[in-house]
Amino acid sequence: MTPSTSGGASLRPPRRRPAPGTWLWWVLAAGLPLLFLGVFFAWPVAALVVQGFFTDDGGTRALDLSGFAEVLSQPRTWRVVGQTLAQASVGTVLAVLLGLPGAYVLYRCRFPGRALARGLVTVPFVLPTVVVGVAFRALFAPGGTFGWLGIEESFAGVVVALVFFNYAVVVRTVGGLWERLDPRAEQAARSLGASPWRAFRTVTLPALGPAIASAAAVVFLFCATAFGVVLVLGGMRYGTIETEIWIRTTQFLDLRAAAVLSILQLVVVTGALLVSARLRARRERALHLTSDRSAAHRFSWRRAADAVPAAATVAVVGLLVVVPLAGLVARSLRTPDGTWGFDNYVALGTTGGRNALSVTVWEATANSLRTAVLAALIAVVVGGLVALVVSRRPRSAGLRRAVGALDAAFMLPLGVSAVTVGFGFLITLDRPLGLDVDLRTSGLLVPIAQAVVAIPLVVRTVLPVVRAIDPRLREVAATLGAAPGRVLRTVDGPLTARSLGLAVGFAFAVSLGEFGATSFLARPDAATLPVVIFRLIGRPGAENYGMALAASVVLAVLTATVMMVAERLRGDAGGGEF
Numbered sequence: 001m002t003p004s005t006s007g008g009a010s011l012r013p014p015r016r017r018p019a020p021g022t023w024l025w026w027v028l029a030a031g032l033p034l035l036f037l038g039v040f041f042a043w044p045v046a047a048l049v050v051q052g053f054f055t056d057d058g059g060t061r062a063l064d065l066s067g068f069a070e071v072l073s074q075p076r077t078w079r080v081v082g083q084t085l086a087q088a089s090v091g092t093v094l095a096v097l098l099g100l101p102g103a104y105v106l107y108r109c110r111f112p113g114r115a116l117a118r119g120l121v122t123v124p125f126v127l128p129t130v131v132v133g134v135a136f137r138a139l140f141a142p143g144g145t146f147g148w149l150g151i152e153e154s155f156a157g158v159v160v161a162l163v164f165f166n167y168a169v170v171v172r173t174v175g176g177l178w179e180r181l182d183p184r185a186e187q188a189a190r191s192l193g194a195s196p197w198r199a200f201r202t203v204t205l206p207a208l209g210p211a212i213a214s215a216a217a218v219v220f221l222f223c224a225t226a227f228g229v230v231l232v233l234g235g236m237r238y239g240t241i242e243t244e245i246w247i248r249t250t251q252f253l254d255l256r257a258a259a260v261l262s263i264l265q266l267v268v269v270t271g272a273l274l275v276s277a278r279l280r281a282r283r284e285r286a287l288h289l290t291s292d293r294s295a296a297h298r299f300s301w302r303r304a305a306d307a308v309p310a311a312a313t314v315a316v317v318g319l320l321v322v323v324p325l326a327g328l329v330a331r332s333l334r335t336p337d338g339t340w341g342f343d344n345y346v347a348l349g350t351t352g353g354r355n356a357l358s359v360t361v362w363e364a365t366a367n368s369l370r371t372a373v374l375a376a377l378i379a380v381v382v383g384g385l386v387a388l389v390v391s392r393r394p395r396s397a398g399l400r401r402a403v404g405a406l407d408a409a410f411m412l413p414l415g416v417s418a419v420t421v422g423f424g425f426l427i428t429l430d431r432p433l434g435l436d437v438d439l440r441t442s443g444l445l446v447p448i449a450q451a452v453v454a455i456p457l458v459v460r461t462v463l464p465v466v467r468a469i470d471p472r473l474r475e476v477a478a479t480l481g482a483a484p485g486r487v488l489r490t491v492d493g494p495l496t497a498r499s500l501g502l503a504v505g506f507a508f509a510v511s512l513g514e515f516g517a518t519s520f521l522a523r524p525d526a527a528t529l530p531v532v533i534f535r536l537i538g539r540p541g542a543e544n545y546g547m548a549l550a551a552s553v554v555l556a557v558l559t560a561t562v563m564m565v566a567e568r569l570r571g572d573a574g575g576g577e578f
Contacts (some may be wrong), residue, residue, distance in 0.1 A: 084242075144327065375514075
């Protein structure tokens with residue numbers, strides 16, 4: 001027996017020295033995304049903050065930190081901060097409690113149509129915030145299905161909409177781990193006389209702890225940075241830090257206050273990202289302890305352990321997902337005179353009552369589709385490179401820390417106000433880097449801003465699959481003489497193709513519905529569909545409101561179709577981590 005096989009050790013190809021161009025390839029793979037992030041995210045955000053904290057005294061810029069004391073001494077500031085934390089906390093708790101039964105049914109049980117049900121649950125996460133705001137506004141308005149509750153423009157109404165958005169995050173994050181848990185530990189507890197509830201509470205729930213905590217951290221992050229939903233449903237009374245930044249910037253041009261609020265939001269977001277990263281790392285270590293095969297069993301209504309969570313899931317999905325969307329469709333079919341018809345959809349070919357719009361809704365739809373295609377392309381290229389670099393586990397401790405820092409850096413756009421990014425674009429990109437070009441008038445600015453928002457989702461979707469690839473496959477290919485590009489094309493490419501398709505779907509759907517930055521950057525003659533919907537809501541008249549409802553249905557159908565197709569193409573392949 002040779003030393004290489006003694007003790008049952010697996011055969012590994014000898015490690016070969018990297019090709020001369022390998023380091024250059026990896027430097028480019030990391031450098032290009034960093035350059036993109038620096039120019040189109042870090043620079044605009046930093047410029048807005050600097051703009052807020054420096055005063056122009058006779059052409060000389062001087063540091064002025066009085067804005068901190070002024071903004072932090074205002075009761076309105078702490079009321080907004082308190083509302084942000086309260087809405088995010090309550091929304092997170094409810095999303096986790098309601099999402100656990102769904103995670104069990106959709107990932108631990110097998111039944112016909114499971115893939116379709118998973119796709120349906122995912123749709124709310126990628127719906128445009130403006131659409132969700134309009135849907136719940138129609139639901140809670142007087143005359144709506146739940147108008148009798150009296151929660152229009154209320155704390156409760158905002159929280160319900162936030163749970164609608166983030167239910168899928170909990171289901172997918174927790175379900176992904178639950179699907180791979182080895183059932184033998186729970187079976188052993190049952191054989192020793194534990195009831196199903198006790199076995200779940202003492203064995204399964206602790207094992208799911210890292211995934212639940214990771215999902216909760218991400219949900220809290222998304223709730224704390226919600227914009228369109230809060231703007232439409234909360235109004236001026238139930239605003240958050242995000243909407244307050246928008247109000248201070250657009251209505252009062254108070255850059256110092258907006259800068260202080262942006263820093264407060266960044267502190268909250270950074271904390272949530274650190275917690276999420278730590279818990280996600282624990283979750284990944286826990287996955288190594290699980291069985292490689294799926295432990296899902298065939299669903300049975302006769303089994304109480306299946307029937308109870310299934311009934312809860314049906315009720316939650318019905319009331320939280322189906323009813324708001326069905327109510328939106330129904331209200332869009334009501335004409336201004338109270339009858340049923342397609343008048344609102346016919347009006348989409350006009351510019352609304354009293355020419356409320358500069359373009360028709362169909363023209364705005366075409367603008368949105370063109371912009372989303374370009375934004376998705378940029379996001380997938382940049383996010384794919386980031387996932388490829390971050391997935392590597394170098395031997396050097398310094399390189400490992402650098403890889404971790406790169407991963408964290410590309411998660412920051414999830415938590416920084418899109419309004420901040422959009423306004424920062426207007427400040428910095430008139431003559432970027434001294435070039436004689438004004439990007440603010442370019443059609444590329446909107447897709448670039450949307451790509452910045454979509455890149456973190458691309459990374460989180462592709463990264464788990466790339467990390468799961470056995471490194472020995474790459475080593476064997478390299479030993480046989482394959483260059484890094486060929487290894488990427490022949491090993492990583494085929495194994496990540498499906499997750500990449502899902503990433504394209506996410507990027508396209510998110511770009512299609514992006515509203516925060518686009519509301520700053522889109523020109524009136526090139527307005528996107530979310531911007532048009534928001535303008536219609538803000539204009540008086542039943543005709544404009546009916547058009548907003550119909551346009552929201554169009555946008556919801558587009559995003560839902562994209563995600564259902566992407567989920568269908570993905571099948572049961574890995575990926576899709578939030």
